[in-house]
Amino acid sequence: MLTAAQVLAQNNFGDTRTGGLAGPMGLFLILVLATATVLLIRNMNSRLRRLPDRFPQQGPPATLDRADAEVVDPTEGTQAQDSSTPAPTGRQQGRNG
Template identity: 70%
Template sequence: MLSAVHVLAVNNFGDTRSGGLAGPMGLFLLLLLAAATVFLIRNMNARLRRLPERFDDAAPGGGSASAERNVLDPTEGDSRPGSPL
């Protein structure tokens, strides 16, 4: 029984390196992701600053007016055929 536990406990996964690269590579990836996040935040802040403070209510092409017409009034019934009301 003791020899079976000893056989299972032996590192049998091939050559292992004493100075592995997992730590430095993990640090590099972490710093790379942090730098990418900082640049993305700065880019989005710059884009948000360029937006106007208010958008006009009357958009060219009637974009906002057509959106207001598509909203159903809850006091009115649905006029589509086959509607339950």
């Protein structure tokens, strides 16, 4: 009859010699990932150093809304329509629901 120490001491994991390549392969993958991470960090730092300290202030976007602008309806050919009424704002538009 087996004692508790003998049961716990048994190797139930099979032959451990066949997986002898797992340790070196794991070390190789860790080194490759660490090298790639270091190279990516260096590349990112060099790109950040090339950026200017401050970016120029951007003005408001150029608007195409002029008083003399004409809106052409694509469904009616080349007839021009007057666009004297502005587009409705958020308060003027009705909400669904």
